[in-house]
Amino acid sequence: MPTIRYVLIGLGNLGRRFCEIVQEKDADLRQRYDVDLRLVGAADSRGAAYDLQGLDLADVVRLKTSGESIAAYPAIGKTGWEAKALIEAAEADVMLEASPVNLPQHAEPGLSCIRTALEKGWHVITPNKGPLVVAYQELHALARSHGVKLRYDGTVAGGLPALNIGRRDLRGAIIHRIEAVPNLVTGYVVDMLSNGLTWDTALARARAEGVLESDAAWDLEGWDAAAKLTILANTVLDYPAQIEDVTRAGITGLAQEELVSACDRNFCYRLLARAERRADGGYNLSVAPVALGPDHPLGRLGSKQLGIVFHTDIYGTLTTIIEEPDPIPSAATMLRDLLDIYTED
Amino acid sequence: MPTIRYVLIGLGNLGRRFCEIVQEKDADLRQRYDVDLRLVGAADSRGAAYDLQGLDLADVVRLKTSGESIAAYPAIGKTGWEAKALIEAAEADVMLEASPVNLPQHAEPGLSCIRTALEKGWHVITPNKGPLVVAYQELHALARSHGVKLRYDGTVAGGLPALNIGRRDLRGAIIHRIEAVPNLVTGYVVDMLSNGLTWDTALARARAEGVLESDAAWDLEGWDAAAKLTILANTVLDYPAQIEDVTRAGITGLAQEELVSACDRNFCYRLLARAERRADGGYNLSVAPVALGPDHPLGRLGSKQLGIVFHTDIYGTLTTIIEEPDPIPSAATMLRDLLDIYTED
Numbered sequence: 286m287p288t289i290r291y292v293l294i295g296l297g298n299l300g301r302r303f304c305e306i307v308q309e310k311d312a313d314l315r316q317r318y319d320v321d322l323r324l325v326g327a328a329d330s331r332g333a334a335y336d337l338q339g340l341d342l343a344d345v346v347r348l349k350t351s352g353e354s355i356a357a358y359p360a361i362g363k364t365g366w367e368a369k370a371l372i373e374a375a376e377a378d379v380m381l382e383a384s385p386v387n388l389p390q391h392a393e394p395g396l397s398c399i400r401t402a403l404e405k406g407w408h409v410i411t412p413n414k415g416p417l418v419v420a421y422q423e424l425h426a427l428a429r430s431h432g433v434k435l436r437y438d439g440t441v442a443g444g445l446p447a448l449n450i451g452r453r454d455l456r457g458a459i460i461h462r463i464e465a466v467p468n469l470v471t472g473y474v475v476d477m478l479s480n481g482l483t484w485d486t487a488l489a490r491a492r493a494e495g496v497l498e499s500d501a502a503w504d505l506e507g508w509d510a511a512a513k514l515t516i517l518a519n520t521v522l523d524y525p526a527q528i529e530d531v532t533r534a535g536i537t538g539l540a541q542e543e544l545v546s547a548c549d550r551n552f553c554y555r556l557l558a559r560a561e562r563r564a565d566g567g568y569n570l571s572v573a574p575v576a577l578g579p580d581h582p583l584g585r586l587g588s589k590q591l592g593i594v595f596h597t598d599i600y601g602t603l604t605t606i607i608e609e610p611d612p613i614p615s616a617a618t619m620l621r622d623l624l625d626i627y628t629e630d
Numbered sequence: 631m632p633t634i635r636y637v638l639i640g641l642g643n644l645g646r647r648f649c650e651i652v653q654e655k656d657a658d659l660r661q662r663y664d665v666d667l668r669l670v671g672a673a674d675s676r677g678a679a680y681d682l683q684g685l686d687l688a689d690v691v692r693l694k695t696s697g698e699s700i701a702a703y704p705a706i707g708k709t710g711w712e713a714k715a716l717i718e719a720a721e722a723d724v725m726l727e728a729s730p731v732n733l734p735q736h737a738e739p740g741l742s743c744i745r746t747a748l749e750k751g752w753h754v755i756t757p758n759k760g761p762l763v764v765a766y767q768e769l770h771a772l773a774r775s776h777g778v779k780l781r782y783d784g785t786v787a788g789g790l791p792a793l794n795i796g797r798r799d800l801r802g803a804i805i806h807r808i809e810a811v812p813n814l815v816t817g818y819v820v821d822m823l824s825n826g827l828t829w830d831t832a833l834a835r836a837r838a839e840g841v842l843e844s845d846a847a848w849d850l851e852g853w854d855a856a857a858k859l860t861i862l863a864n865t866v867l868d869y870p871a872q873i874e875d876v877t878r879a880g881i882t883g884l885a886q887e888e889l890v891s892a893c894d895r896n897f898c899y900r901l902l903a904r905a906e907r908r909a910d911g912g913y914n915l916s917v918a919p920v921a922l923g924p925d926h927p928l929g930r931l932g933s934k935q936l937g938i939v940f941h942t943d944i945y946g947t948l949t950t951i952i953e954e955p956d957p958i959p960s961a962a963t964m965l966r967d968l969l970d971i972y973t974e975d
Contacts, residue, residue: 306802306944310802313804314802317868318801318802434975438799443946444944444945444946444948445948446795446798446799446948449798449799450791450795450799450950452975453791453794453798453966453970453975454783454791454794454795454966455966456663456965456966456969456970456973457651457655457659457663457962457965457966457969458962459658523662579930582951585924585930599651599789599958599959599962599965600789600952600959600962600966601788601789601952601953601954601955601958601959602952602953603789603790603791603950603951603952603953604949604950604951604952604953605795605948605949605950605951606927606948606949606950607945607946607947607948607949608946608947608948608949609946610946613944613946614944614945614946617802617803617944617945620801620802620944621798621799621800621801621802621945624801624802625798625801628801630779630797630798
């Protein structure tokens, strides 16, 4: 049974949950896929730990659940050991990179970690949009030149396999239009407003539940959706878009009476990301709040649902919706990508 | 640019349309995927033609559109040349098998053609349920022992990538439940009945449009849905079901007044295929007409839509729906499978 040695960068919402998933499924994964997943190194913002014999997932989960750093890992944890330095020092087969997005800034430390891992000849898996938005072409070229895989199915719509469907299942198609609702928190906030809650209450509730990031504008002004659309365009449409190419409007300009009135008419506002094919083969990209009617494929999305619609020439119109009540599906995309690299169809 | 030589068995609804798709997309496929697809042999129920230099897709399409056999192909067409004999005689890399299902009988000639092609070391692609239902394990073992791929993404829900999503994108998950509406014609007939048409009129209309097969019971009594569920169970759930394991009820027992009344309440009857995980890890499989409410993920399917819902442990609940107004998406699954074998992610 092949041992897959992986380093995990970032032990927050997604990284810790990934550890929980693999811990729970270890025996099942060995039996079904004939793989032995071994966490050999892990880093968070305060430190790192490394052991080629493997870290104990239960210990990692316990530390992070109690608010401690991986630096407190028994015997081998080191305070101040940065992620990039860990990668440089480690021996492994693959890196899972789940550190914060840090856009519209520098996408660090994710970007440097991914560069370093690819240069070491490791496969890289990341649900982190930042590095892909900043350096899509560079990172793909780096992966190609080192003969390794770069997978990031979790960057676009949580656990919904938007990139896999678009890239694999629509092979050979011309995609006339993509419509996506890739951001959860804006839909959640809009639904609260539609139900009469004030902006202040709605934002406070989203923040209290941990679904609204500290930089609220990133979500509310449509930057997150624009980043996801940029990755979709590059990956699925082969259209080399930059995030600046996305015409963008957020939800903060929406009048509450309009939301309530739309809701009464069975319409549902969502921050819709769209790619429309132009006559020249390129795409117009936009993010804007749109009132979706009950007959629209995404017109009845729940507060915890994301969706995407592909309008194609030969595969009809394909809609996929995910109900994602917690971040587990987003964390599980790292397992999807990992097994995809290491197991045969 | 690698040349992929393929033999196409069956030139009906799907086979002919596949030729049309590839004919139209030839230049685009070369450019995007760096492949040269060459049809070297083709067979229908009346004869076959073979030329290692390639058949002209335009000629094949013209013959079939005008109701002729491939046996009339200029210079090389032969009347009475059977598909299996063509495969035995031909040199090729892959077979596309799109002959009639022929269940609940023998699944021939598809089954023998697939066996022969796999034994010759060809990859096999088929949207034909018959051979998979009759000989799932045998055909997979044969493909493994010859080191070739057996792909059949078009067998379950037309152009909807149900098998790809279930097998790849849900890797590592436990699937608690699958709900699928995999049969188009029963939904179409039910909707006509709900709108007040008589059984006779509804069936006549479905037949006239070519969506109801000559053996109407195959669709109406739920055999088609049961066959598709059997393939889903084997492929996605690793559950070695036979079609006889599916508890089955068709739509012919439905009272029209109940359909009309359900419709008035915004409920929509569909022939629902279900797999429910048991405590022992196996699955209970059933096909039955069910009134789906507007809040069910498949509760608002149109007359030309198919859908599937995966209830999972780590990927949330994933729903995919296809709007498939004609058989082109079903035919295009052969292109999906072909490019999937020959192009890198």
